[in-house]
Amino acid sequence: MTDAQLIAIPNAQQVRQEYALEAHNLSIFYGNFRAVDSVSMKIQYNKITALIGPSGCGKSTLLRSFNRMNDLVPGARIEGELLFQGQNLYDPFVDPVEVRRRIGMVFQKPNPFPKSIYDNVAYGPRIQGIRKKSQLDDIVERSLRQAALWDEVKDKLRQSGLSLSGGQQQRLCIARAIAVEPEILLMDEPCSALDPIATLRIEELMRELQENYTIVIVTHNMQQAARVSDYTAFMMINENRSGGLVEFDLTEKIFTNPSDSRTEDYVTGRFG
Amino acid sequence: MSTTPPRSRSQLDRELMLLRDNVLRLSTMVDAALQQLQQINRQLDVAQARQIIADDTKINRLRYKIEEDAYKLIARHQPTARDLRGIITSIHIAVELERIGDYAAGNSRLLLEMVDEALLISTFSNITRMLDLSRQMMRNAMNAYVHWDEEQARRVIQRDNDIDAIDKQVYQELIDLMTKQSHTISHATYMLWISHNCERIGDRITNICERIIYMVSGEMYYGIRQKGEEL
Numbered sequence: 001m002t003d004a005q006l007i008a009i010p011n012a013q014q015v016r017q018e019y020a021l022e023a024h025n026l027s028i029f030y031g032n033f034r035a036v037d038s039v040s041m042k043i044q045y046n047k048i049t050a051l052i053g054p055s056g057c058g059k060s061t062l063l064r065s066f067n068r069m070n071d072l073v074p075g076a077r078i079e080g081e082l083l084f085q086g087q088n089l090y091d092p093f094v095d096p097v098e099v100r101r102r103i104g105m106v107f108q109k110p111n112p113f114p115k116s117i118y119d120n121v122a123y124g125p126r127i128q129g130i131r132k133k134s135q136l137d138d139i140v141e142r143s144l145r146q147a148a149l150w151d152e153v154k155d156k157l158r159q160s161g162l163s164l165s166g167g168q169q170q171r172l173c174i175a176r177a178i179a180v181e182p183e184i185l186l187m188d189e190p191c192s193a194l195d196p197i198a199t200l201r202i203e204e205l206m207r208e209l210q211e212n213y214t215i216v217i218v219t220h221n222m223q224q225a226a227r228v229s230d231y232t233a234f235m236m237i238n239e240n241r242s243g244g245l246v247e248f249d250l251t252e253k254i255f256t257n258p259s260d261s262r263t264e265d266y267v268t269g270r271f272g
Numbered sequence: 273m274s275t276t277p278p279r280s281r282s283q284l285d286r287e288l289m290l291l292r293d294n295v296l297r298l299s300t301m302v303d304a305a306l307q308q309l310q311q312i313n314r315q316l317d318v319a320q321a322r323q324i325i326a327d328d329t330k331i332n333r334l335r336y337k338i339e340e341d342a343y344k345l346i347a348r349h350q351p352t353a354r355d356l357r358g359i360i361t362s363i364h365i366a367v368e369l370e371r372i373g374d375y376a377a378g379n380s381r382l383l384l385e386m387v388d389e390a391l392l393i394s395t396f397s398n399i400t401r402m403l404d405l406s407r408q409m410m411r412n413a414m415n416a417y418v419h420w421d422e423e424q425a426r427r428v429i430q431r432d433n434d435i436d437a438i439d440k441q442v443y444q445e446l447i448d449l450m451t452k453q454s455h456t457i458s459h460a461t462y463m464l465w466i467s468h469n470c471e472r473i474g475d476r477i478t479n480i481c482e483r484i485i486y487m488v489s490g491e492m493y494y495g496i497r498q499k500g501e502e503l
Contacts, residue, residue, distance in 0.1 A: 257353065
């Protein structure tokens, strides 16, 4: 497929949809195995949405489908629709690279490139063709400030990203993700490799980032979902071993008075 | 790792049960105070009145223990959903029960003030009826608490109207009496006070039941305000 055939996803200024992201009957398959079964959910702009559920319930798979990361897994395919700015992201003419630029991802384990702090953050913008040093400097500073890391690294931007602590590395990865100005940030258990203090820093950071970004986070830590998110989706596997959405509601509702008894059992620690 | 460790459900269940048992113990102590109060209403017994006042300290102590245990439970287990609602409700019930204990002690003090006065038989029989009703309501409320029975809690709330009606009747009787026989004013004022305290006991039990409705349903009970109405 040539670039000419690819369609551009409308930007938010052109058409502001009611929701930042909408999944309609989204099923995800690995070969013949249906890992996620017919999930429909609407992600609100500038809110933090947490996906929770027991191991193997498909929450990470669902999260990865939100920016077509699953495309990289051989044999993976999807059914249903995923709408972003009114465009189905799984339309064959949509460029997955553009999808991943506009919907960024932060992973479980901090994974800075073995490059300087500066180059880690400037990596994406450079790929986008930005060459001018002053412009890159601005982007690096803005991104590091937004990631609440600037004050800690401003004097050592040329040092390796790997020289930072785990919590700092994760904030560097967040800075790298936001340097290309995505609209949505996906976070796959971003604190599971961090100590409690570093975890709290990231959680505070998420609350700050929420002003400019829509965030979807997968977390194993229920207290984290309760602390940090506005909406919570509870998933679990059904009788066919596929992950499904059980309940999606305001976080305060899920943790004080969930509608579904399976959610109740999970959040009160009766299983999972 | 910040991943939630698997929580020990059995330990949480044990502590929740202990908390509930202490709330029940507290209600038994308060009920005993009300029962003794009924007795001294019939026949004033100075020693028993003093006993009610002394026992109120034990009630207060248990109420604070329940509250403290509940805070520890929350800090240690970070309960959610029905567990959380159950704990918060237990704290509220303990506070309300303790206040009912205060009314029992307060009425005992008032009765001691009246020790040399001729008792107004009809008023006392009305107050005994109010205490009867209160004790029934409290038993049913505690039953609703233990069995997570929202319907029963709602039924108890309805009964509060009966107590209010008796209080109004007592009030009218005493006002009439004071108007006609001015020498009864001091005595009748104490009696008004006693009756009012009994009426407040009904209100406290109503509060307890409102909390039980929240505990069971997860929906805050806004009393006379319509659901959905702005605060």
